[in-house]
Each structure stands twice: as structure tokens, then as C-alpha cells.
Amino acid sequence: MLNFPLLSDIGSSTAHLLLVFGIGLTLPYWVDIRNTLHRAVLLAVTFLLAIRYISWRGTETLAPAGFTFDMFASYALFAFELLAMMGTVSSYLIMSRIRLRSEEADAHERWYGEKEPRVAILIATYNEELDILERTIVGAKALRHLNKEILILDDSRRDWLRDYCAEQGVRYMRRPDNKGSKAGNINHCLERLAEDPVPPDFVAVLDADFVPHRGFISRCLALFHNPDVGLVQTPQHFFNADPIQHNLGITHSYPDEQRFFFDHMQPSRDGWGIAFCCGTSSVCRWTALREIGGLPTESVTEDFMLTLSLQNKGWKTVYLSEPLTEGLAPEGLKEYVTQRARWCLGLMQIARSRLGPFGKNNLRLRDRWSVVDSVLFWTTSFPFRIAVIVFPLLYWFFGTIVVDAQLGEVLTFFGVFYLWGQMVQRVLMPGMVVPILHDVGQLIGAVPITRAAFTGLFKPKGHPFSVTAKGGDRTGITIQWQLMMPFLILLILTTMALLLGIFFDRFSYQDAGDGKWVVLFWTIYNLVVLSITILACVELPRRERHIADLPDRGLLTMDGDIRRYWISSLTLDEARLRGRVQAEGQAGHLRIRDIGDVRVQVIAPTVDGLRVRLLPTIKQREELLVRFYAEGAAPGTARSQLGGLVAGLGQRLSFSGPR
Structure with a gap:
């Protein structure tokens, strides 16, 4: 049976936590999140606490050296944690700066004078249905920028789409093959545009399911006042819930998974000059594209590689953090995970390419760091999330002490670091990171993403481009058994381990002292994370719904x-x-x-x-499309709301769908 630790043993540790909590509560009153010094101080403290924690882990908590399973397991978990911490520290360094360019865009509006630059708007499509393409085309036509040409690049060669484009008065283009996938499709269009009597000055790229707001082109063009700027990227917003939001019933109380990256990480990257292209919702200078020979095709994530290709020639990529487009998030969990695995694979291909961090090229040190940071994220975060679930089982079933530490020490070193990190995140990106749901978001794609990461590193070539399916029938309940099964097995094993460990001492062959309470905490925490992850694998019906902020x-x-x-x-x-x-x-x-x-x-x-x-009427339908998608502020939820989270998760755990 479990032995309760003495309260006196954790008294001083609790005092440390209370001190950190108290200081953290004061942060919103004096921290200016746009002030680089303030951000640097907060994240420098976080960095020092991270070093303090990882040093303690490496010197005080590992199993004794020797050819034993305990040592192998202990050092293996520490290696996972050390690598994940390196990625975390790198992200802290990036987030110590931030650059927001709205005032710059205001100051340089129409810098080009009375004559508008010519803009080609490229909409690449493969298998999207008409209702998806219709709103994108109508939105592009409604852009306030007048000197534009809309081109539909059809890699499925559909006659009905050609006829629809003729009705809409937009240019339709197809090619004889699909070589190079999306990048090849766009490059084929660029070659045809180069043959036109008057080529464009700028090229905008939209995914087939992304609708531009009416000011998208004009706001982006303002940042091209700097002749060194080759590309302007804007954030992606989504008018539908992603699968995790939808399946857990928290659409209106929890932000979509991409909000952290687009609303916080990209502006910070821009502060360092390492923001990168994300494909859709971007505008590129025609001369820059021609100089680099079009989009690179060596990676399935041609967008990130485009930024590196531009920088290799001296062109800058900048980021305008304004809601200027909105699109369709993957509606199914399988598509959601497949999309992220493709991003991961593409990044590994870039790391192994001529524009990788160790390649012979003209990239700056910060550009190389940008790639390394992304590699660390994909190769460490997701394997570590799996390890956190698996390693506590070794204690309950085999008596293996993976972390040899007392509860008070864990509170002093890990607890202080973790709590301070949460308080800093609460100030710099309020309502963005909810611990359990953040872990669910990582765990749900951890297995395929980990597989893609190491496949891409060791075999970067020969992988097909995987299109993210959009649209289709979403009216029924679908259980993603293939995605769910690993989590279901781990949930059963974790439940068995907990029951056996509590009621049958013989299943714990070594005594970890009150460190057993650390294992117990993570075991219970893992049960919660696994349960919610399994719940997210049950896909609920969807229907189109637009509700105004006010009736x-x-x-x-x-x-x-x-x-x-x-x-x-x-x-x-x-x-x-x-x-x-x-x-x-x-x-x-x-x-x-x-x-x-x-x-x-x-x-x-x-x-x-x-x-x-x-x-x-046809005209009224188009006006409705513009109103729904091309006007107004950003759709979706910007920050977490505790009451809504509790209500939504409670409703789903009671086996009823969202209202």
C-alpha cells in the first residue's frame, strides 16, 4: 500500500511555489508584452529555471551507472526530456522578441502612388468541390484591389470547373501532368504568366478553401515599400472548428491549435527576421520569384523552403499579423493528423536539403537556427509526449525507478519551473495554452508525426505529396479506431497499473519512498489525458453554421x-x-x-x-458569401474560457454531443 509523505517534507517546497505564484500574479500589472526588455527578462528567468531543473535531473535523479534495465530506462527518459527541453529553450529565445507591423502598413498605404500594381491571385485546386471553390473565387473577386487577375490552377482537369470559371470571368489553367504537386502547379502558372504581354508585379497565393478579406491585397502590398521584402505572409484563420475543438465540444471556449503559431510565434519570429511563408494567404514579389526560379519542389512543404530560397538570394520574408483571410480547417481527425505529419516530413526534407542548416549556402546564422528550432520541435515534442505516457508503467509493472526523487525535490525544481512557465505564458499569450488540452493536441498525432520525423531525416526523398481532404459528408458519427487504438491500449495498461500498484504491493518490486507519489501523480494525469484523447477520436456530426456576434x-x-x-x-x-x-x-x-x-x-x-x-438570386448568394467570409474580424475563438471548457468537456464526458 502507499505510504503518505510527511507534510513537513514538502513545506518549504510549497513555500517556493506560493512565492512564484504570487510574483506571477503581479506580472500583468507591469509587463508590456510589446517591450523586448520585458519579454527578455521574463523568458531569461524561465531559461534559468529550466537549466536549474535539467541540471538537477541529470545529477540527482538518474539510476546508478551499471548495465541494468533501471539505468537504461532512467537515462532514456532523461534523454527524451533533455532534447525536448532544448526545443523549449529555443522557442523561449525566439519569443523574447515580437514585431507587429500594422502601424507600418498604415504608414505606407499606397506607397506606389495612383497606379495600382498588377497582382495575380493564384488558387491551386486538386479535388475540392464547387461549394468550397465558389466562396474562394467570389471572395477574390470582391477584393478592393482593382488591378488583379484571378487564376484557377486545376490539377484535376475538370471541365465543369473550366465552365464555371468562364461564367465567373476568371482565368482557368490546367497542365498535362501533376509533376511537383502544388509547387509544380504554381510553377507552371508562373511560366505562363511570364509569357503574358504584361506580367504581374506581385503574386498572391490562396489555398482553394481560403477566402480573402476585402483588404487582403492592399494591406499586404503596403509592406512591400521596402524593396528588400520578397514575401509578405499573413495568418490563417478558420471559420470552422478543428477536429479537437469540435469533437470535445469546446469550439467556443478553446482556440484552434494554430492560434499559438500564427498569433504569437510568427510575430516573434518576425522580430528576429525569421518569419516564414506558410503557403496560402501570402503575397510574393514577381521579380523575387523569377530570380529563384519559382517555388522549390524538393520538399512537400514548399512554403517554408520558399522563404529559405528567397533569403538565400537576399530577399526578406515579413509577417503581417492581421486577420486577412479565413479558410477551412481539416474537418476530420485523420486529415488533421495527416496534414501535420506532412508538415513534419517536409521540414525534415528541408533540413536534409541544399538549404538545410549545415548546407553550403548563403543563409544567415538565424535562418539556420530557424530550421534547427523547427527540427527540434517535430523530433522531440511528440516522442517525449509518448514517453511521458509509457515510462510510468515501467515502475508499476516492473518496479523500475526511472526518476529517483522525493516529492519535495520535484516540487522545488520541476514545480517551480513549470508554474513560472505557466504564469509567463498567461501574460505573454493569455488563454492560449491549457495544459491538459495542449498535451491532448500533441498526443493525438504523436505516433504518425514521430514516424514522419525520423522517416524524413533518414530517407528524405521519394515521398508523395498528401492532399488534405476538405468537404465531403460529415453528417454522421465516425470513430477513428486506427488513431484511437494505441491510446485505448495505453489507457487500459495505465488503469491496470494504477490498481495493481495501489492494492497489491507485490507488483512494485522496489520502494521509491515518497517518490512513489510522483509516479502516482503522472499516472493519474496520464489517465485524464488518455481519456480525453480517446474522446477526441469520436468524431461528431458537423453542419454549416454562421451566427452573428450579435443577432x-x-x-x-x-x-x-x-x-x-x-x-x-x-x-x-x-x-x-x-x-x-x-x-x-x-x-x-x-x-x-x-x-x-x-x-x-x-x-x-x-x-x-x-x-x-x-x-x-446568384447575385444575392455571392453577396452572402462576401458577408460571411470576406468581411469582419477574425472568426473563431481567440482565447480559452474556463467556464466553457468545463461545460463542454463535461457534456462530452457524459456521452452527449455539443448543443
């Missing part, structure tokens, strides 16, 4: 009767109205702000009103 007023006319209603939900096909109930099947017109009178038909009454089917 809108609408005027409903039926049979000469005119009444005001609240429009509480509005999509391309339906609207939900609050007000007097009307008869099913009744037809009329609904006046919608900025759209006009749209024909409607009552579908069914509701508790507080009715649902109507919209029957818009």
Missing part, C-alpha cells in the same frame, strides 16, 4: 403582412428567426442587411419562431 434584425414579408424578426442564425441555405410563428411551406421575402429582399420559404416552426429556406 441581426430582419423584415419578413408574407402575404402582405410585414413583421420584424431577430435573425439568430444565418447560412447560405437557411435562416432561423425569432418572432411570430408562420405556417410551414408559406413563402415570402426576408430583408437581410446589405443583401436586400431574399425569397424564403418556411421549413418548420421552432420554440421561439421559425426556420426558413433561403432562395437567393
